[in-house]
Amino acid sequence: MKIALIGYGKMGKEIEKIALERGHEIVCRIDINSPDTFDSDAFRSAQVAIEFTTPEAAYHNFLNCFKYHVPVVAGTTGWLDKMDDIRQCVAGENQTFFYASNYSLGVNIFFAINKQLAKLMNRADGYDVSMVEVHHTQKLDAPSGTAITLAEGIIDNYNGKSAWALESSDKKEDLVIKAVREGQVPGIHTITYDSEVDEIMIHHSAKSRKGFALGAVLAAEFTAGKKGWLGMNDLLCLE
Numbered sequence: 198m199k200i201a202l203i204g205y206g207k208m209g210k211e212i213e214k215i216a217l218e219r220g221h222e223i224v225c226r227i228d229i230n231s232p233d234t235f236d237s238d239a240f241r242s243a244q245v246a247i248e249f250t251t252p253e254a255a256y257h258n259f260l261n262c263f264k265y266h267v268p269v270v271a272g273t274t275g276w277l278d279k280m281d282d283i284r285q286c287v288a289g290e291n292q293t294f295f296y297a298s299n300y301s302l303g304v305n306i307f308f309a310i311n312k313q314l315a316k317l318m319n320r321a322d323g324y325d326v327s328m329v330e331v332h333h334t335q336k337l338d339a340p341s342g343t344a345i346t347l348a349e350g351i352i353d354n355y356n357g358k359s360a361w362a363l364e365s366s367d368k369k370e371d372l373v374i375k376a377v378r379e380g381q382v383p384g385i386h387t388i389t390y391d392s393e394v395d396e397i398m399i400h401h402s403a404k405s406r407k408g409f410a411l412g413a414v415l416a417a418e419f420t421a422g423k424k425g426w427l428g429m430n431d432l433l434c435l436e
């Protein structure tokens with residue numbers, strides 16, 4: 198399969214390794230100072246573009262992919278304010294767009310466990326829930342995209358919370374997400390239901406970026422030949 202990489206940083210390089218191992222061809226690498234561009238035969242020849250750049254750059258990169266009708270696997274986080282606009286482009290222009298806040302297969306299982314646990318916790322009084330996410334110091338957005346997906350899983354399924362708040366809140370109905378930035382941590386997410394008598398924790402810790410990269414390549418393979426809005430639930434047949 199012919200793949201265009203948009204963003205050739207930590208994730209772009211990790212994805213390239215896995216894509217080559219799985220027999221794919223990288224036709225171009227579009228980065229901030231790279232000679233490769235969208236308006237090129239190489240980019241137009243791509244069967245899918247995998248985008249991991251920055252919250253600021255992602256939206257314009259998606260529009261450039263749409264311009265040339267190249268399907269997108271979107272990995273960048275922190276651009277969700279533009280989500281409605283992208284959904285309209287995908288529906289209105291018959292585009293292909295795969296988005297996951299986290300491509301790791303393990304995290305997507307963790308998302309499902311999180312929803313189940315949230316439903317179960319409605320049966321027990323006396324608990325409060327909170328979340329901590331830990332990432333490397335180069336990360337630009339907070340909370341992480343994964344933390345937002347986890348928060349949505351709790352808010353949609355647990356009666357005690359109706360919104361999330363970063364770092365602190367006076368409102369009992371807000372789910373507080375603490376974002377820690379330290380060292381080279383690839384990504385840790387912990388959810389804790391705390392009561393006077395005990396605590397229940399679920400925890401996911403990525404050991405490297407390999408799991409994110411493999412998931413993104415699997416998503417690219419899944420995306421080929423499809424149209425519309427796609428996600429990990431489609432790929433993993435969840436829900």
Ligand SMILES: NC(=O)C1=CN([C@@H]2O[C@H](COP(=O)(O)OP(=O)(O)OC[C@H]3O[C@@H](n4cnc5c(N)ncnc54)[C@H](OP(=O)(O)O)[C@@H]3O)[C@@H](O)[C@H]2O)C=CC1
Nearest residue numbers: 204205206207208228229250254272273274298299300409
């Ligand atoms: N969904 C998921 O599973 C995962 C998502 N992510 C997300 O992916 C994104 C990238 O992460 P990561 O690879 O670690 O970050 P890096 O900073 O290592 O890489 C981003 C790359 O994009 C480049 N870039 C910046 N602006 C543009 C632009 N306009 N066009 C093309 N390239 C550009 C940067 O260049 P320069 O350095 O010169 O600015 C850099 O090389 C982040 O938003 C992160 O949160 C990360 C891991 C997993």
Ligand SMILES: O=C(O)C1=N[C@H](C(=O)O)C[C@H](O)C1
Nearest residue numbers: 274298299336341342343384
């Ligand atoms: O920036 C990162 O590194 C990561 N970003 C994603 C996020 O914001 O959730 C996924 C993963 O946690 C690593």
